[in-house]
Amino acid sequence: MTLMNALTQRRIAHGYIFSGHRGIGKTTIARILAMALNCRNTIGSAVRPTAEPCEVCESCTEIRAGNAVDVIEIDAATNRGIDEIRELRDAARYRPARDKYKIYILDEAHQITDAAFNALLKTLEEPPDHIVFMMATTQPEDIPQTVRSRCQHFSFHAVKLVDILGELRGIAEREDVDADEAALSLLAEAGDGSMRDALSIMDQAIASAPVEDGRARLDAGQIRELMGTVPNAVFERILEAVDGNRSAEVITVANQLLDAGNSPAQLARQFVRYLRNTVIAKIAGIGVDGAGADGVAGELLQISADEQRRAGRSAALFSEEELTRFLQVMLKTFDELGYRQEQRFHFELGLLKLVHLRRLLPIEAVLSQFPVAGGARPGPGVATARTVSAPAAPPPRNPVSGAATARVLETSATVASARPAFSPFERDQSRNRFDEKAVVAAPIVIPVVPVAGPVVPIAAPMPVPVVVPVPIAIATPAEMVLTDGDAKGAALVELGDLAETAVATLHAVAQEESAENGRSDMQLDALHSAEELQRVAVDALLAAKNQATPADALGDADWTVTETEVRVQTELSKTMLPLVINPEVEKLVKAALRDSGAGALKLVLLPGVKSAANAKKPRAAKSGSVQAKAMEHPIVQRAQTLFNAEIRNVIDLRDND
Structure with a gap:
């Protein structure tokens, strides 16, 4: 629309940059714009009612055929040196032979060297009235800023899956090709946002397709064999085996794929794409039946409806964190396959890592299994007893004659x-x-x-x-x-x-x-009730899913109960408090307090204050531990009495027999 308005108002720039995904028509847009600039019919005439070219005049037909004298198309990937650009600059001084503008289309313009761009810079800064430069590139950031600032930049986005699918369906009808939806979906996904790539693969598939009743027949199996890919059902089976902790099945499936002649690098690349779709399905909340795949989720997942349902089924097996770790492991595996000699072994090792990641336990569950005191684990409902002994008094300075009575x-x-x-x-x-x-x-x-x-x-x-x-x-x-x-x-x-x-x-x-x-006794009762409310809130968060971090934060906080509110003094900063204790966590805590009979009290969350007064005091040593035995030693007690010493680290050098 911007180019249409510019043509209508006759506000023509002398430099254009068309950037975007590969195979989306950047060079084609440049040719169409060149036809519109040199079209011999005026805008608003019967033959040319709009700013679009008429495509019937001599200039339009020559530009479309690629033999126009005044439209020069240059492959910048091969003509990228300073000598070629100097020849272009010298030829630009002459006026066009027949048309109104002399147009230079530079394809893959990012391949031009910096020296060549500097040679072209003066022409772009003070161009003749009859010269228009059009540069098509997939990497506009490689073009110097001095050149970009003197051109109008138009960025094109990738073609959507539904648009590619609709175009392929129309081509199949016009070419009398029988193609099912699964085959067309595979072709559209293989294009990866590029219409040109999708059309190239479709042309190759039609050429190799079997003919039935004079019509070519395209099916999904033939296209997968042509592209060298495997069905995503295989990766769904691998993730199901990972969820079931079945390492043997994972290796068996990998062995079948590799024995069939599939490349480990290609399998890793396809598995990475499948894991990415699974992660997006988990984030977007797509169900196992494909529910919720419309709207933003459909934009994020540029795959067919069948593949969306498959990704939803795999996403339901794992959490978002687990899928993210899976994707990270497979990305690293894919990178390693590029320079490893034994690619098969590294691919199998990457799949086994997924099974091992599934076996990981939360740190809270691991810590809760350690013995508390004296190597014995407390039973349910009973806390471990602690033994505290006062240090022995020093001997009297003037002892009574004879042995002292104690x-x-x-x-x-x-x-x-x-x-x-x-x-x-x-x-x-x-x-x-x-x-x-x-x-x-x-x-x-x-x-x-x-x-x-x-x-x-x-x-x-x-x-x-x-x-x-x-x-x-x-x-x-x-x-x-x-x-x-x-x-x-x-x-x-x-x-x-x-x-x-x-x-x-x-x-x-x-x-x-x-x-x-x-x-006072009343304050002890209030403290006891605060700890009861704290226990109820932390238990509710631990019972919920993926709420271990907020539970730890509330478990480390100081709870105080007044007549009207429950004040929770956390150790989190003012910035981290709303991130850790989010509205969902606060809702769970309020519901737990309401169920415990404290629903009438207002919940107040306070951030931690960094000061010396809030520094944590050293914890008392556990009974039976090495530190406790060190505290009972007479020399240590004497040092504490005379010098106010403090024990920080205790190393046990005894033999653990």
Whole structure:
């Protein structure tokens, strides 16, 4: 339409660039434009009512036949040097012999060298009135910018599959050729957006087709044999075997294809195209019956309806991520086949990699199978107990003469567990947060130092906060460790007084911890309910498909419940929060909260703030681990007391026998 308006208004440029896919008619458009410029009939006459050429005058017929004197068509792929362009520039100074314009059509113009373009640049910058240059190319970016800026650029898109199919169907009717839809669809797909390629393959197929009742007969099998391709049903079978983890069937199908004489490179190329169509079918949501293949999906998938249904069936077997990995593996395999000697082996290896990729597990599932503490895996509904021991007190500076009397009172507090740890990430959180329902087995060691006066128990700070009174098991006199030394310095303490003093010390430490944290019993209930809501939300996301990443993000977040809302302080940045917690994830979380009875509360998602206050604290060592044993060593404890040392890395050099 732009060229039609330019011809009507007589606004003719002196340079045109026609670019686009191969075989779509760029050079043909240049010839038609040359006919329109040199047509002897004026626009609006009876013979030429529009700007299109009349195709009956002498100039039009000569240009269409290719023997016009004033229309010179040059193959720039062979005449690409500076000498040929200089001859063209010298001949351009002379006026046309008969027509109005002298027109030069440069086919494959991107093949011209930079020096030749520089020689042509002055002519393009100040051209004579009678000269028009038309350059057809598939790579316009290879033409220098100085040349492109002095020309009008028209870019042509590839021909759609339906248009190629309609043109081939019309040609078959005019040529009296019997061709079914499957055969015409194969020809159209082989064109790959190029009408010229599709027509060339069709012409070759008609020449080799059998004749029945005086009419050539085209079928799909004959065209596949002509093009050296295999039916896509073979690749559908391979993907079904990959989904079923059947490596033997995959290798058997590949062996049949290779023994039939098919090239591994050609098979890999066709498989890559099939995987691409499968990925697009998955993204576009095309069903197994081809539903949803209209509209944008049909534009993305330039294949027949039967192939669209086939791609939909293969896409239903895998997720989008798996299909993307399959396509990446086969693309790498196709690249390697170009310079490998044993192409068969590399093609088979690429197919086996698809089976291996199918066996991959999510990282959450792998981490959840590791033992938690002491090599034992917790059973369902029971969290692993932790053992915390206070460091031993240093010996007195002025010991009493004789062996000092020591009495050690060990108490244990155990509370039943209420909910299981559903993932490794949740178990990490449970180590940093207090939960009165979590299993805690904490022997508390209280050393008693004998002095001349009343016995005063020295209670070491406990790593696990204790807020509510817990049952305390007092050791019996038979279980006590009692060592009497010198009778002069020994202080005998009654068992009842010792137990009473120890219990009082435990309650004092608990009250101090409660005052420091600022948590009341009501706040503990709120924290417990927040963790329950967090568990419900994360479980709902893990039950959904492809929502493991949002589940991990919400599992690592801090949940707080108020009277009106549920505040979730995530560790995600302001940019990543809407990408990870998208509207679909938020909808699933709200539905889970509503089912748990907290639907009236408003869900508020907060991004993480980068500051020193938000830095994660080091986690406590697991009971029975190497780090825990290092913490119990007297030298390490002494270093912590004197220098406030911190253990970062512990290497176990023992033999693992």
